[in-house]
Amino acid sequence: MTDTRSTPAVTPARKAEILSEALPYIKRFFDKTIVIKYGGNAMTDPHLKECFAHDVVLLKLVGLNPVVVHGGGPQIESLLARVGKKGEFIQGMRVTDAETMELVEMVLGGQVNKEIVNLINQAGGKAVGLTGKDASFIRAKRLRMQKLDAPMGDLIDIGQVGEITSIDPSLISFLDKGDFIPVIAPIGVGEDGETYNINADVVAGKLAEILKAEKLMLLTNTPGVLDKSGKLLTGLTPAEIDGLVADGTLSGGMLPKIGSALDAARNGVKSVHIIDGRVEHCLLLEILTDHGVGTMIKSA
Numbered sequence: 001m002t003d004t005r006s007t008p009a010v011t012p013a014r015k016a017e018i019l020s021e022a023l024p025y026i027k028r029f030f031d032k033t034i035v036i037k038y039g040g041n042a043m044t045d046p047h048l049k050e051c052f053a054h055d056v057v058l059l060k061l062v063g064l065n066p067v068v069v070h071g072g073g074p075q076i077e078s079l080l081a082r083v084g085k086k087g088e089f090i091q092g093m094r095v096t097d098a099e100t101m102e103l104v105e106m107v108l109g110g111q112v113n114k115e116i117v118n119l120i121n122q123a124g125g126k127a128v129g130l131t132g133k134d135a136s137f138i139r140a141k142r143l144r145m146q147k148l149d150a151p152m153g154d155l156i157d158i159g160q161v162g163e164i165t166s167i168d169p170s171l172i173s174f175l176d177k178g179d180f181i182p183v184i185a186p187i188g189v190g191e192d193g194e195t196y197n198i199n200a201d202v203v204a205g206k207l208a209e210i211l212k213a214e215k216l217m218l219l220t221n222t223p224g225v226l227d228k229s230g231k232l233l234t235g236l237t238p239a240e241i242d243g244l245v246a247d248g249t250l251s252g253g254m255l256p257k258i259g260s261a262l263d264a265a266r267n268g269v270k271s272v273h274i275i276d277g278r279v280e281h282c283l284l285l286e287i288l289t290d291h292g293v294g295t296m297i298k299s300a
Contacts, residue, residue, distance in 0.1 A: 022288040029287065030063040032214035033176070034080045035269075037204035039071035040221040042277030051117055052219075055186075055283040056181060057125035063145065064287075065176045068127075068183045069207060071195075071200035072112040079191055080104050091145055092256045096159040096197045105131075116183050130171070132189040133195065138203065139166045140188030140196040162188040162196025164203070167210045203242040205260030210269045216264045217286065219277030224295030225250065229291045234295045238262050241297060267300050272297040 010018070036056070042048045059066045076094075077087050077282040080103060088095040096104060113129040120127035132138025140162030144155040146293040148151045188196040201218060225233045225241075228249055233240075241262055244250045250258050261272040275282050275294030282293045 006087065017179075018289075022182050022190075022284075023285070025288045026062045026064075028115055029214055030113075031065065033065045033067060033208075033211045034059065034217060034287065035067045035069065035208040035211065035213045036213045036217045036219070036283065037069050037071070037201055037202050038219055038277075039200060040219055040277045041283075042219050042282075043070065043072070043112070045075055045278075046134075048277065048280065050123075051280045051281070052277075053116075053119040053123040053125070054279055056120055057123045059178070059287065060125055060181055066181055067172060067176075067207065068116065068181065069186060069200055069210065070112060070116055070183065071186070072108045075107050075112055076104055085144060090158055092174070092254070093143070093158055093161055093199060094197060095147065098160065099162040101195055101197055105195055107189055108197075109133075109187055110149075113183060113185045120181055120183065126178075126180045127183050128175055129183045129185070130186040132167075132198070132203070133187060133189045135168070135171045136189050137162060137168045137171045138186075138188040138198070139168075140190055140198060141165050142190070142194075142196070155240040160194065160196050162190070162198040164188060164198060164206050167206055169207075169210050172207070172211060199256045201257040201260040205264040208264045208269045208272075213269050214271075215287065216269050216272045217283060218261060218272070218274045219282065220274055220294075221278060223276045223293075224274045233297065234292060236295060236297050238265050238297065257297065261297050265297050268299070270299050274300075 022160040042052050056066050058214055066195055080087050094203050109131045117127040117129040143161045143163040147154045147156055173183050186198045190196060205216060223232050227233055241258060261274060265272050273286055273296050277285050279293045285291050287294050
């Protein structure tokens with residue numbers, strides 16, 4: 001069973017009070033861009049999916065500019081299993097041969113992207129689904145990773161996994177101005193037209209930098225960044241995050257997420273939030289209330 005964490009029922013009077021309390025945040029973030037990386041349980045639990053869609057639409061209607069970047073790991077794993085392939089990861093990145101790339105693009109650019117678009121539209125928004133191949137707005141090249149504990153320059157080729165070379169923000173800005181909500185699958189295109197699978201956290205972080213976003217929100221299946229005893233950490237600086245990576249507190253699949261968060265915080269995004277996507281309406285709680293549901297990383 002999914003670990004969905006519900007908020008208690010409230011009276012109509014309390015609901016009105018909560019709406020009033022949100023006013024300062026609405027004023028502060030009016031017309032600001034919020035980039036949201038959508039993944040984890042929030043993408044697979046039906047109730048959490050509905051909560052997410054309603055949160056995104058409400059943020060748009062009160063004057064913020066949400067931009068959604070989604071993953072799709074569980075859905076990709078399901079399709080790979082059906083065709084007899086097993087997913088492989090190196091340093092948190094999916095190894096992507098040509099056949100796997102076809103399946104990844106089918107799942108991310110088709111199935112998952114259109115489901116999210118439909119959810120947001122059903123909730124009253126105007127969502128438009130994209131991949132980085134649309135207008136070639138996410139350009140990429142093949143990523144070659146440094147081997148751990150090996151001499152510098154000893155690289156690993158993990159297939160059609162992309163490293164972003166540039167993002168053209170004009171398409172996203174055009175959609176924002178038309179009151180559309182962009183929903184982006186993390187697929188890029190190379191100079192030769194080759195398709196690249198790009199880590200969704202990396203795309204969200206780089207897009208937040210390029211769009212000069214007010215906030216980058218990264219939804220996860222954990223309460224946020226935890227220390228070695230399991231205590232939630234928040235209000236962290238980039239230097240403190242570096243220390244947690246160095247001492248091994250942060251590792252594995254969290255590394256691309258943390259790397260993207262640090263890059264964004266160091267390059268103009270005012271705050272980065274790693275939040276618990278298992279909490280109902282986690283976006284509204286984090287953006288429009290004092291009640292945080294995760295870890296905030298302050299800009300450098």
